[in-house]
Amino acid sequence: MRNEVSMRARVPLYAKILLWFFLNLALLATVFILLFNARFRFNLDWVLASNTSQRVDAMRDLIIGELNAAPPDEWDRVIDRFSGAYHVRLSFYDADGNPLLGAIGDLPPEVRHRLAPSRLRQPVRAFLHTSNPTQYWLLLSARIDNPEAGEPLRTVLVVESSTHSVGGLILDFTVWLRLALGAVIFSVLFWLPLLRGITRSIGQMTEATRNIAKGRFDARVSTRRRDELGLLAEAINQMAARLDGFVKDQKRFLGDVAHELCAPLARLQMALGILEQRAGQEQETYAKAAGEKAAQIASLVNDLLAFSKASFGAPSVRLLPVSVLEAAREAVRREAGESSQIHVDVPGGLKVSADPELLIRALANLVRNALRHGAQTPVMVKASAENGMVTIKVTDEGPGVPEAELPKIFDAFYRVDASRTRQTGGTGLGLAIVKNCIDACEGSVIARNRRPRGLEIAIQFAAAQT
Secondary structure, three states: OOOOOOOOOOOOHHHHHHHHHHHHHHHHHHHHHHHHHHHHHOOOHHHOOHHHHHHHHHHHHHHHHHHHHOOHHHHHHHHHHHHHHHOOEEEEEEOOOOEEEOOOOOOOHHHHHHOOOOOOOOOOEEEEEEOOOOEEEEEEEEEEOOHHHOOOEEEEEEEEEOOOOOOOOOOOHHHHHHHHHHHHHHHHHHHHHHHHHHHHHHHHHHHHHHHHHOOOOOOOOOOOOOOHHHHHHHHHHHHHHHHHHHHHHHHHHHHHHHHHHHHHHHHHHHHHHHHHHHOOHHHHHHHHHHHHHHHHHHHHHHHHHHHHHHHOOHHHOOOEEEEHHHHHHHHHHHHHOOOOOEEEEOOOOOEEEEOHHHHHHHHHHHHHHHHHHOOOOOEEEEEEEEOOEEEEEEEOOOOOOOHHHHHHOOOOOOOOOOOOOOOOOOOOOHHHHHHHHHHHOOOEEEEEEOOOOOEEEEEEEEEOOO
């Protein structure tokens, strides 16, 4: 494990976000410019659609209606009036492409090409863009049917404008709204990989820190990122490794100390036993009290040894099919013998995948804990299976545990001060041993208060494959 966070070349997260933002803007601007130029550089008749088409047709019909109602000598005045109203130049060309009304003058080649007689045989509907100078042209087939002018005239209405909106006729908010919606969808899809990567990394770190908080120091986070989140991931991995080392060293130290204390403690108990037998009446009380204290120390040392063994048992644990009923009966026999206070309700064929001795030790500690703190109430050991998992519950009807203390009761040497003193609460290692045993068997354990009173501790294992 590296001692320092690696100093590989990295890009700060804020720089990544800013770079992604400006790249998003640049791409949107490029697409917009391309669409804008394409819309007006080429003959994109598709702009004359939906609402735009309705506006253009309404304008043409209005002008034609005025021309049909006015004498021919008034037509130029009608054209001028509409040209001023729309801020454009209007003109009409006949079916041969010759000027008829409001002649514009020299037409650009692109417009003249559209007014060629061969092309005027079909209805005309076009929107053009020309340069030098920049102008926009709208060409629409029209028919003037004025009795005073003689035969109906097949014509082409030509609208010239210096702006692409053509007097407001071409400005269609629907098109722009669609473009805006497309830009939003594009931006969401563009940003999604970056945001997904950030949230995925944060989610992995959150899960890893939760596991570390639960004492699972083997949790690791991917360190492939080259930004602050990558640095944080490496720091979390280093923290987990260091904590793992500290906790293992601590447990190993406790185990070594307990092991070293066994021999002198045994000799001390032997000496106190001899002293108690040989002591006179006046010294007997003191010798007996010393023997009780030595027994308490021996109990603490045994718990320390069990705790150490459970802590380091995981690598060598072999998970086997274990009968829950047999394990529960053995645990009850060890702790209570034939006590009528304990009721076992476990189906006969129920088996879990666990280490037999660790499971029995965990259940025995739970039964002992329930008998000690259950205020002499009945204790129930119950098991059930569902969805491939087996849940074993040990419950009592005692005072329970304050809700704020529930997450802490599986910590080593922890006792709830209100109800579990050194005399009544033991060494504070019983439930810690339970958790270590369950973790070694790849199970889980949780404690909750019952209603109206009592404590329930539930352990869960994978059901054994039969």
